[in-house]
Amino acid sequence: MQENVKIGNVTLNFKHYSGVDLYSDGAIENDLLEIVKKYKKEEYQKVIEERANWPILYHLSEQRSNIVEWIPMDKNAKVLEVGSGCGAITGMLSKKAGEVIACDLSRRRSEINATRNQECDNVTIHVGNFRDIEPDLPRDFDYIFLIGVFEYGQGYIGTDNPYEKFLRMLQRHLKKGGRIVIAIENRLGLKYFAGCAEDHLGSYFTGIEGYSPDSVAKTFTRNGLINIFKKCGMNEYHFYYPYPDYKLMTLLHSDDYLPKFGELQDNVRNFDRDRLVLFNEKRAYEDLSKDGLYPEFANSFEVILGPGFDTIYSKYSNDRVSEFKIRTDIAIDKAGRKVIKKFPLTEEAREHVFGIRDAYLGLVEKYRGGDLEINDCQINEQEGCAIFSLLMAYRWLHSLISVLIEMTWRHLKLF
Structure with missing residues (x-):
């Protein structure tokens, strides 16, 4: 197999590809490849509405990139994206940074990524297991992104204490003052108590009751993540709370700006599978927030490991026509206002x-x-x-x- 292949301006590196895709969503990936070959990005929303299924929405929605779009980034920044999948995040990182190096287990998903983002001339995608790719990676990244990836640490690393080892591996590739960004579900997210199945395993209350040792993925509580960070000597961390979750985020809160009474209205929808409605999540969130408990029960976390940002809140208006699509932030200026x-x-x-x-x-x-x-x-x-x-x-x-x-x-x- 040829080691480097170009799709448009994007380079695919197959040096560490075993010849077998170790992760797949099945036949839907063939559909996704045909869609990104046939349609422009501006036409994806029309396809989403016509197909009306979760994988198409998940992989093609512009809301997917909200989770990184808000992050201020120097135009010359050097970025590593671990677990780049079908490229929902890669295109935004390419737009914001100077260089993007992405890694993914799957050739098919990487081909989808390269095809949809083929205009990006600053993206290289390494295909293969991260353990094999890692020794060849540069050691001067400004940002390392794990969006929906850290929970698969056992599969990526496959040793005792895989999550600590995963982070330590990443630390070796971060320049001084750099940041690791993790987006992950909260094991105790309120939606799981209210009747949503665990995202990765599809069963009810699995995360709440505790994962089995052989679970393909494992999410964490806020304190669970903090314990992992501290074991790795990472004592500078900043928690943000994507709502309704990190996958299709419309609101982003922080410890410096938590939700106000009545703000969290979008609770019942659940696109990937049927759900139960065991209680009124809006009322529950209002009562929990009143007692300062929202950070413990937010559905997702976005954690910045390293220096923080001035932004303490973001609201996205992706659902408007192009002329009025905006992001509204609350930030702390240099005077502390x-x-x-x-x-x-x-x-x-x-x-x-x-x-x-x-x-x-x-x-x-x-x-x-x-x-x-x-x-x-x-x-x-x-x-x-x-x-x-x-x-x-x-x-x-x-x-x-x-x-x-x-x-x-x-x-x-x-x-």
């Missing part, structure tokens, strides 16, 4: 986001000399976003009530 940042998710949305500044200036002029204070809006060209001060709700509500009282008073004076 909380600010709101709005980023366009498409080129078409740039006009909308940058136009907010013009709307702000128009409102300032319209209400100049009045009692209504307009929240400031600045454009950060370097980050490509609009920035606002974060105003607490009571200030906004006080202003609204004042305006309503004034309007009512004027109306009454007419009579």
Whole structure:
């Protein structure tokens, strides 16, 4: 077999490929390969709607990449993606970084990845078991991503204490100041108590009750992960909480910005298999959050091992037309203040986001000399976003009530 093969601009490296795909979703992968050969990325949503099945949604939805899109990354960053699969994350990493080296067990999945991302000229995919590929990898990565991969540590490493050994292997390839990013289900995610089957094994309460020694995958609680990190000497970690989970994330919370009352509304849907509905998850989350327990029962974790980020919250609006697809962040600025940042998710949305500044200036002029204070809006060209001060709700509500009282008073004076 030829060691290096090109699909478009992407290089596939088969040096460590055994000739057998060690992981497969079955015949659906043949369908996926035909789809990515036939359709452009902009047409994937139409295919998802027509096919109406979980594997197509899972592999082709643009929401899959939300889990890494929010992460600020230098355009020259060097990235390793372990377990790149069919490429749902790879394309976004290529867009954000200078170089992406990906690894995956499966030739077929890697061909799907390369085909859908064939315009990316900074991606190399190594096909084979990570244990075999690892010695050949560079040792100066800025980021190492394990998105839905760490739970398979036993299969990747296959020794005693595989998860600790997995992390230690990765640490050897991280430059000083670099970051490892792990996205994984929470073993005690509320949805598993409420009637969703365990994602990897398909049985109810499996993770809650504890995995058998021969389980193909194993997820962890928050403390379970922290214990693994500390055993590996990794004492700098930052937990984020993707909602409804990391696979199709629309909200991202952190320990510095946890969900507010009534915010978590999207609980019942479960695309991959039938589920039970044993109780009202929204109400349960509200009560748990009131007692500060949301981090223990969030459905998924995204952990940054290494230096943290200024972002403490993100909300995605992928369900809009292209002209209005945006991401809204709450971040801590250099002065320690909380600010709101709005980023366009498409080129078409740039006009909308940058136009907010013009709307702000128009409102300032319209209400100049009045009692209504307009929240400031600045454009950060370097980050490509609009920035606002974060105003607490009571200030906004006080202003609204004042305006309503004034309007009512004027109306009454007419009579």
